[in-house]
Amino acid sequence: MCPRCRGEALLWARVPYGWTNREGGRVEGRSGVVLCPACDARAPGAAALITWFHVHGRADDEDEEFVRLLVRWATGVSVPPLDEHAPEAENERWQRGDL
Secondary structure (H helix, E strand, O other), X not given: OOOOOOOOOOEEEEEEEEEEOOOOOEEEXXXXXXXXXXXXXXXXXXXXXXXXXXXXXXXXXXXXHHHHXXXXXXXXXXXXXXXXXXXXXXXXHHHHOOO
8 A cells, every 4th residue: 555645556665775863974774665656657767667567467576677677766766864853743742642
């Protein structure tokens, strides 16, 4: 399921991302992202991969065309920057009974 529109997602993948912490050190991680035909149709590299799924139906990691399209899409995926204040704000909403 797509977390943005709640529609059906075609693919879930973990992509690398990172940020710089307060001390200036690099923090590396991975984040899960989805490929959604509704939300991602105009995203770089997504249209060709969405079309591939509509034609072939299922992913096959041995299919060279699929792997090429997947890599092209994944390198263009943008993970939103970490909001270090989000956990505090969510906790405050929970404490107030808003969640």
